[in-house]
Amino acid sequence: MQQISKILESLKQESNFRELFVQIHNGKHIYKNNKKLLNLASNNYLCANDFVDEFLDSKLFSDNLHFSSSSSRSLSGSFSVFFEFEEYLSEVFNKESLLFNSGYHANVGIVSALASLDNVLFVVDKSIHASVIDGLKGFKKTNFKRYLHNDMESLEIILQDSSKYEAVFVVSEGLFSMEGDFAKLQELVSLKKKYKNMYLYIDEAHSIGIVGRSGLGLSHYYELLDEIDILILTFGKAISSFGACVLCHGEFRDYFINKARSLIYSTALPPLSVAMSYFVFKKLESMQDRREHLSDISKYLKDSLKQLPYEIMGDYNIISIVLKENKKAVHFQKMLEERGYYLPAIKEPTIPKNKALLRISLCSNFGYEELSLFVRDIIEIDNEYLS
The missing domain is CATH 3.40.640.10 (Type I PLP-dependent aspartate aminotransferase-like (Major domain))
Structure with missing residues (x-):
């Protein structure tokens, strides 16, 4: 249908076109096109599938x-x-x-x-x-x-x-x-x-x-x-x-x-x-150690991301970097993927127009070292984008 074709083309032009792909999960990693990526988009907060x-x-x-x-x-x-x-x-x-x-x-x-x-x-x-x-x-x-x-x-x-x-x-x-x-x-x-x-x-x-x-x-x-x-x-x-x-x-x-x-x-x-x-x-009551670790790494990551020149949102384990522009958010997504991170850009209609963001979803099996490397990489991506 012509109407559908126009809508899809418009979504592509606005960097707002969604696609599905095969995902292979392995713990805190996800494989996309055979590339191993740290999964920063999972809501499996307590890793209770253990x-x-x-x-x-x-x-x-x-x-x-x-x-x-x-x-x-x-x-x-x-x-x-x-x-x-x-x-x-x-x-x-x-x-x-x-x-x-x-x-x-x-x-x-x-x-x-x-x-x-x-x-x-x-x-x-x-x-x-x-x-x-x-x-x-x-x-x-x-x-x-x-x-x-x-x-x-x-x-x-x-x-x-x-x-x-x-x-x-x-x-x-x-x-x-x-x-x-x-x-x-x-x-x-x-x-x-x-x-x-x-x-x-x-x-x-x-x-x-x-x-x-x-x-x-x-x-x-x-x-x-x-x-x-x-x-x-x-x-x-x-x-x-x-x-x-x-x-x-x-x-x-x-x-x-x-x-x-x-x-x-x-x-x-x-x-x-x-x-x-x-x-x-x-079993929830017995998982307090996981909740405490999740709280600790969430605070660590949010404090570390404050080096970026963007609004950083989140009180706990959902931390969002507000980039505002779809094109910019998609660029960050692609650059992060090249460096080994899976972090899809969030765009409308999930959030209001002109408020595109990267939503980081932390789980209790993450460690400080890999989060420190993530902060280093995203700061480098931002510097490259601004230069």
Whole structure:
């Protein structure tokens, strides 16, 4: 089609064309065209896949050796391990739990179900996950507004004019996936106490596993779980598995079972994946040494990158170098690849136009020496670019 051809050509001209390639993974390295690269783009934050052999020797594995559920949960795909894991999560977080196929499925299904209600308002952080926005876009009648990223004054201006709504759902991430900063959770809770029709929806996709001594996320760390109405956890990052869950009040859970289309009309997760997530969750508390090392190397890298003449974002293990221009970000990506690093440029629509960046995602198996070499190399690339 001529329209499609024009769109693709425009993306190429704007240095914003995406392609897929075969990836071979080996620990913290990735092979691209047979070239070994340090993988700085993985969300496998705790390297929990180290426990696969232990999992394979466990009763959880032997009892759940099913590679497909072969049906949605509302039909014949609701295996016992789903309920066992949900019960475990409910006990840990003191909320009702419901599994979804991914964080995307969870947010799209839950947000669109809530957005179909009358007289509700969604107020979302400008840097919220795309899946939340996609859930809202499905309903043109939905009232939703965005507040400036992590800006509580901007949020409260909207809340001051929201008394006409039965419910106002304020949506934030726990650890933001691009900026790498933490939500101002205590301030959000203070606003909730002030505005009685406000419900707090927190997506902890990137903070579960790596935050707090037990690894149970930001809400648990601040002891604010009782104030969070809807809590999203995902298993494809620090948990090294697949899937997601929502933790919420029982009435919400029943509503999502009946109205979240991404749950109702999807083949349920493979029981084997659910069992692996369950297995890793039970080991989180014992992984504190990995969390401490991750924290230490994250601080080291961010401090070291301050030598660059760019904005460096990130409070923890997601550290972004803001280069602004697509062409420049792609150039850095290619030069880093030549030197042995895999670090794809992040461009629109993932982030706003003219804010292209390099997003460094640190995992607990990285060492100081290789990060020091990375800093040296990227500084040299920048000097060459400017000369």
